[in-house]
Amino acid sequence: MSSELFDALVILEKEKGISKDVIIEAIEAALISAYKRNFNQAQNVRVDLNLERGSMRVFARKDVVDEVYDPRLEISVEEAQTINPNFQLDDVVEIEVTPKDFGRIAAQTAKQVVTQRVREAERGVIYSEFSDxxxxxxxxxxxxxxxxxxxxxxxxxxxxxxxxxxxxxxxxxxxxxxxxxxxxxxxxxxxxxxxxxRTHPGLLKRLFEKEVPEIYDGTVELKSVAREAGDRSKISVHSEYAEVDPVGSCVGPKGQRVQAVVNELKGEKIDIVRWSNDPVEFVANALSPSKVVDVIVDENEKATTVIVPDYQLSLAIGKRGQNARLAAKLTGWKIDIKSQSEAEQEGMVVKNSDDMLVSQHAFDSDEDME
CATH class of the missing domain: 2.40.50.140 (Nucleic acid-binding proteins)
Structure with missing residues (x-):
C-alpha cells in the first residue's frame, strides 16, 4: 500500500464519479476476505487502511467474557486487563494480527473483489443518471x-x-x-x-420542446400527439395568451422550427393544429389539411360525424384512412366522415359552404412552407 493508491482513487472518483469511500470500503472487505481465506482464520477481524500513510493493519476483535469457549472470538477479563486495565466484561478488545507477508497475498486476492465492487458502483452511478x-x-x-x-x-x-x-x-x-x-x-x-x-410519440414532443422556446417555457402547450412514425404525425397546441399564435410559434420564421423537426425525422410529414375544448372546432382542425363543412357531435358515444365537401372527401380520409385515423387519435373522438352530398341524401342538415369551418396546415417540406 502506498500514497499512489490514494492518488489513483482520487482520479477514479473524478473520472468515474465513484466515491473514494465506496472503493475504500470495497478494499477493506476484500482484505478481510483474503485474511480469512489465506490464513484459515475464522476470527472477527477489522482492517485499518490508512492510504495517506500507506499503512495496513489487521485487528482481531474479541469479546471480553468470564469464561472463554472460543479463543478466536473471546478473551477473558484477566487477559484483557493485561492489555489495558480499563477493559471490563462485554467490552471488545482489538489485537493486531497482521501477518508479515499479508500485503502480497492481500493484493492478489483482493484485486478481483475490488474490481467487481468498482464495477458495481459504476453501474449504480450510470443507473441513477439514466433513470432520471x-x-x-x-x-x-x-x-x-x-x-x-x-x-x-x-x-x-x-x-x-x-x-x-x-x-x-x-x-x-x-x-x-x-x-x-x-x-x-x-x-x-x-x-x-x-x-x-425512434418511433415513440414522445420523441416528437421532445423535439418540439427543443426547437420551440414557447413550448419549453410553457407559453405554448403541446396538448396531444398522434404519430405513424416515418410517414405522418399530428400535434395539437394551445396557448392561454391571446396574443400568442401557438401554431405560428411551432412553425417558426419561414418554417424553420418545424423544418428542423421534419429533417430530424427524415421527412416525416407533420400537421400542426390548434387545440380547442370545443370538439366541433378541435375535430375540424384535426382533419387538416382537409376543409370541413360541419361536425355533428354525439357526447354519449364520444363520436362525431364530419361533413366535408365532395371534392375533399378523399383528402379528409387520407391514404389508407391515415388522416382520419390520426385525427381520431389526436382528439380522442371517434370520427365518421361523410361527403356533403351523401349527408344531404341522408337528410342531414348541412351548413352552406360559405360557413365552412377553418382548417390548419400540414408541413413536410420546404415547398409546403413557402
Missing part, C-alpha cells in the same frame, strides 16, 4: 446492429434500439448520430439496460 432521463431524448452514435437491436452509444453505456422502435424509412449505419427517446431503464445482473425508440 426516462422519457427524455439524447443524441447517440450508432455502434453496430444484429437481428434484434441497433446498439447506440450514449457515452457511458450502449442503449438498445429494438426493431419495433426503428423508423421504417431509415437506414442506420455505424457512426451515424441520431436522437433517441429513452423509453425504459432497467436494473439487471449485468448492469443497467437502456431501451430507446
Amino acid at each position: 432521463r426516462e422519457e427524455d431524448i439524447m443524441t447517440g452514435i450508432v455502434q453496430r446492429q444484429d437481428s434484434r437491436f441497433i446498439y447506440v452509444s450514449l457515452g457511458k453505456i450502449e442503449a438498445l434500439l429494438p426493431q419495433s422502435e426503428q423508423m421504417p424509412n431509415e437506414q442506420y449505419k455505424p457512426h451515424d448520430r441520431i436522437k433517441v427517446y429513452i423509453t425504459k431503464v432497467e436494473k439487471t445482473t449485468k448492469g443497467p439496460q437502456i431501451y430507446v425508440s
